[in-house]
Amino acid sequence: MNPSNAPAVSIQGRDCWLPILQLATEEVFELMLAYSLQVPAELPSEQNLDITAMVGLAGQLCGILSLRCSTKSAGHMASRMLGIDAEKAGPEMWDAVGEICNMVAGNFKNKINGLGDGCMLSVPTVITGTEYSLHAAVNDEMHTVLLFEGDPVVISLEVHN
């Protein structure tokens, strides 16, 4: 699988963004982790998703793209990226999840006409734990749940403008 570069969706066509977000996520996992994410037959529980990676978007699209997963999944992602033992992944797992989120954000925006040059990405931030609240003036929100080694990975895009 190669990332498909031809932007087919416009910045105005937000109704079509969700499948693009899903495709961008699948491509990153396929290319960087050699793993094909699955679409769950039914929505899994989002409990125990105690790692949240976030990348800010600014410019023609303002918002936050986030990736949530469990510590176990994060360890396995780091393991696949670095060839290390998943149980021994320490700070690498936060770095790995942050980079995956960063690549999903970049891959997503490069698929939307007009966002490639018109939208900047922040460096990723990673939060551990579940007891937090995020407050932002959200105008639009979309999220997709995919399965990584049987456990959920939630990708969300909050649009602020």
Add this chain to the structure above:
Amino acid sequence: MDNICALIVDDSSVMRKIVERSLRQAGLSIAQVLEAGNGVEALAAVQKNKIDLILCDINMPVMDGLEFVKQLATMEIAKGIPVVMITTEGSEGHVVQALSAGARGYIRKPFTPDQVKEHVLPVLEGKR
């Protein structure tokens, strides 16, 4: 080119390791890999070492990749060192900016080892 010294510039240590692994999988003969977490660290590494190839991210704290390439171009000691950008910022505008600043190649994340090979080998062989 055999036994090259490569400098990998990325604020993510995970990405630095992945880029190094991709270089080795591409079949390059690598004697040494140096790492830097931002443009300032990379400029210091260039001044202290004989480097044959630089692979550089764009979005980094302290000094980003585009500014690093611009400053590198002004350093006599860095003349002729090829720089290949590896970044999520894959738009045409970013590619033009990077190439105008002095980069010789551009790889979009996510990438495969084959893509690294495809972009790095011609640069090392002086074909770009």
